[in-house]
Amino acid sequence: MKILHVTQGYWPAIGGTEILVQRISEEMHRQFGDNVTVFTTNCYSGEAFFAPHLPKMPVGEEKINGVRVRRFAVNSRISWAVRKFQGPAYRWRLPGNQWLRLWAGGPFISGLQKAIEQADYDVAGASSFPLMHMFATLKGAHRSGRPCVLHGGIHPQDQWGFDRPMIYDAICKADAYIANTQYEADYLVQHDVPAQKIIVVGAGVDPEEFTEWTTQAARRVLDIPLDVPLVGFIGQIGGHKGVDTLLRAMPLVWQTIPNAHFLIAGARTLFCDELEQILANWQPEQRQRVILRYNFKAEEKAALFSSLDVFAYPSGYESFGIAFLEAWAARKSVIGCWRGAVPWVVHPGRDGLLTWFQDEHSLAGAIILLLQNPALRAALGEAGYNKVVQRYTWKAIGARFHQVYQTVL
Numbered sequence: 001m002k003i004l005h006v007t008q009g010y011w012p013a014i015g016g017t018e019i020l021v022q023r024i025s026e027e028m029h030r031q032f033g034d035n036v037t038v039f040t041t042n043c044y045s046g047e048a049f050f051a052p053h054l055p056k057m058p059v060g061e062e063k064i065n066g067v068r069v070r071r072f073a074v075n076s077r078i079s080w081a082v083r084k085f086q087g088p089a090y091r092w093r094l095p096g097n098q099w100l101r102l103w104a105g106g107p108f109i110s111g112l113q114k115a116i117e118q119a120d121y122d123v124a125g126a127s128s129f130p131l132m133h134m135f136a137t138l139k140g141a142h143r144s145g146r147p148c149v150l151h152g153g154i155h156p157q158d159q160w161g162f163d164r165p166m167i168y169d170a171i172c173k174a175d176a177y178i179a180n181t182q183y184e185a186d187y188l189v190q191h192d193v194p195a196q197k198i199i200v201v202g203a204g205v206d207p208e209e210f211t212e213w214t215t216q217a218a219r220r221v222l223d224i225p226l227d228v229p230l231v232g233f234i235g236q237i238g239g240h241k242g243v244d245t246l247l248r249a250m251p252l253v254w255q256t257i258p259n260a261h262f263l264i265a266g267a268r269t270l271f272c273d274e275l276e277q278i279l280a281n282w283q284p285e286q287r288q289r290v291i292l293r294y295n296f297k298a299e300e301k302a303a304l305f306s307s308l309d310v311f312a313y314p315s316g317y318e319s320f321g322i323a324f325l326e327a328w329a330a331r332k333s334v335i336g337c338w339r340g341a342v343p344w345v346v347h348p349g350r351d352g353l354l355t356w357f358q359d360e361h362s363l364a365g366a367i368i369l370l371l372q373n374p375a376l377r378a379a380l381g382e383a384g385y386n387k388v389v390q391r392y393t394w395k396a397i398g399a400r401f402h403q404v405y406q407t408v409l
Contacts, residue, residue, distance in 0.1 A: 137150075
């Protein structure tokens with residue numbers, strides 16, 4: 001089978017969708033011998049779609065682990081200009097504001113739809129909304145008479161991003177839609193998407209990459225103190241991911257557990273300037289308990305998760321949350337939020353804890369509870385690990401995507 005994946009970023013770009021598309025592409029090539037091509041941008045992050053000053057990768061083609069990757073140039077100046085007008089249009093609910101939001105988010109890629117029409121493939125799959133390439137893929141595939149599967153990663157809480165009739169109209173026109181959770185599937189049905197068009201798949205992880213590490217070995221390699229309680233956030237560093245809530249929660253944690261340390265790891269983002277300003281206003285003894293790891297290498301990820309006692313990921317905008325799987329693969333207890341799709345991934349009291357979104361008191365209480373109860377941490381982490389092994393390996397997720405593509409063909 002010849003497959004075309006269209007996505008906003010691909011390795012070395014980092015993010016949940018970027019990881020998912022890379023891994024399912026490689027799995028379908030490895031397991032089934034599929035010929036997989038990826039069309040993507042030359043951006044390291046979605047911020048570069050509207051920030052012209054951010055660095056970009058070279059345009060062109062390369063082969064990564066058997067997958068052909070073609071990177072297209074993004075014109076970020078158009079989105080940067082439109083962003084000046086889309087805010088007022090959205091607040092005032094002016095007609096056509098969903099189109100302004102689409103252009104403001106980007107990515108503007110000249111010639112993408114024509115390239116999709118002319119490419120050699122049997123079925124196209126595109127991830128993720130609300131970005132412009134989703135609509136280009138649907139039009140390009142259908143105009144050339146081939147099926148298109150959309151994998152949207154809907155975040156209903158993000159009204160600016162997803163309160164757009166054009167998204168649900170596109171899903172209805174697609175040949176199939178892959179949802180990350182049943183929560184997302186139910187939400188789409190409420191927006192008049194036929195239930196028979198939706199298949200729930202999810203995301204994955206490679207457990208074997210994490211099981212080789214012990215907590216102490218990971219800390220030695222990463223030069224993290226061996227004998228301190230360690231709370232960690234590993235993922236996209238942004239306020240919408242709950243980093244701001246963690247920054248408010250940790251001083252509350254220190255009132256009870258003063259020697260606790262706080263790890264923040266992920267690709268550097270525009271939010272990091274705000275993060276560093278907050279830390280600069282803390283007392284020196286508090287700043288000394290914070291460990292920042294920007295732009296860590298891929299081979300360090302398993303060690304970072306393994307070094308933790310508690311993984312805190314209080315994000316308010318998740319269509320799944322691969323980071324939970326990565327923490328579970330390292331047998332770590334997790335904390336998420338009662339918001340979006342997270343309660344469909346983390347089952348509170350069984351394999352993690354959930355707190356209220358942007359509530360630092362609730363979050364601090366959960367962190368303290370886990371740090372003070374090693375047996376509870378171990379039980380939750382072990383339950384999460386078992387769930388990953390049974391349901392959420394990349395091998396299994398790649399096979400499910402492959403089956404969906406075979407079905408639409």
